Amino acid sequence: MSAVSDGSRILAALATVRDPELDEPITSLGFVASCALSEDGCAEVRLRLPTYFCAPNFAFLMVADAHDAVSAMEGVRHTEVVLEDHFAAEAINDGVAARAGFARAFAGEAAGELDRLRADFLRKAVLAGTDQVCRTALAAGAEPAALAGLSLGDVPGSPELDRLRHRRGELGLPAGDDAPLLIDPATGAPIAADAVSRHLHRARTTRVGIEANTGICRGLLRHRYQDEGEGEEDR
Numbered sequence: 001m002s003a004v005s006d007g008s009r010i011l012a013a014l015a016t017v018r019d020p021e022l023d024e025p026i027t028s029l030g031f032v033a034s035c036a037l038s039e040d041g042c043a044e045v046r047l048r049l050p051t052y053f054c055a056p057n058f059a060f061l062m063v064a065d066a067h068d069a070v071s072a073m074e075g076v077r078h079t080e081v082v083l084e085d086h087f088a089a090e091a092i093n094d095g096v097a098a099r100a101g102f103a104r105a106f107a108g109e110a111a112g113e114l115d116r117l118r119a120d121f122l123r124k125a126v127l128a129g130t131d132q133v134c135r136t137a138l139a140a141g142a143e144p145a146a147l148a149g150l151s152l153g154d155v156p157g158s159p160e161l162d163r164l165r166h167r168r169g170e171l172g173l174p175a176g177d178d179a180p181l182l183i184d185p186a187t188g189a190p191i192a193a194d195a196v197s198r199h200l201h202r203a204r205t206t207r208v209g210i211e212a213n214t215g216i217c218r219g220l221l222r223h224r225y226q227d228e229g230e231g232e233e234d235r
Contacts, residue, residue: 021121024214030225031047032046043073045070046081048224049085050217052085056087057110064096066081119171128210131203148192153177168185
């Protein structure tokens, strides 16, 4: 392999990869231990997680998504993504490298692929995003029941709204300007006015849980490695 060049392009690609449970980029979480791109197009990425026993299905999704994101980069002809310091690292790394899928990588242990798990976490991300967007509307004086009559186009633009639209789109849910602001993330059905309070409570609880888990994971990672990874933001 020829001399290694700056890995900033790889970091940009990895920033599109999210922890499925926390719905945050693996770069800002500090999960990228190192990355590099050689002059002849060989990409190397090393990932690490907060604990040795992080769920292997979550880990597999992140390693596989990282492999896909980097492999899609212009000029990359070979990609190697290695998960370090994890009890299932060998099975995960070998499975992703072979493009074998989760079920084959964990033959005899996995019930199937991870599409359903990914969708479950996307639905939670939609709920959390709904709370973020609605909190702004409520703070501006909107009555909770009135939110049932709003569409996404009625809400002022914001990064939180953009993120909510994107997550809904990933699930195949309505995300255009005329789409209802409040929907059931499992079905896409609008939330009735008399169910708004219950829906908002569920959305808030989901957001708080995700944020709490994110804080715990950040703390565990910092304690475990006592440093910052390639993409970690100083928070």
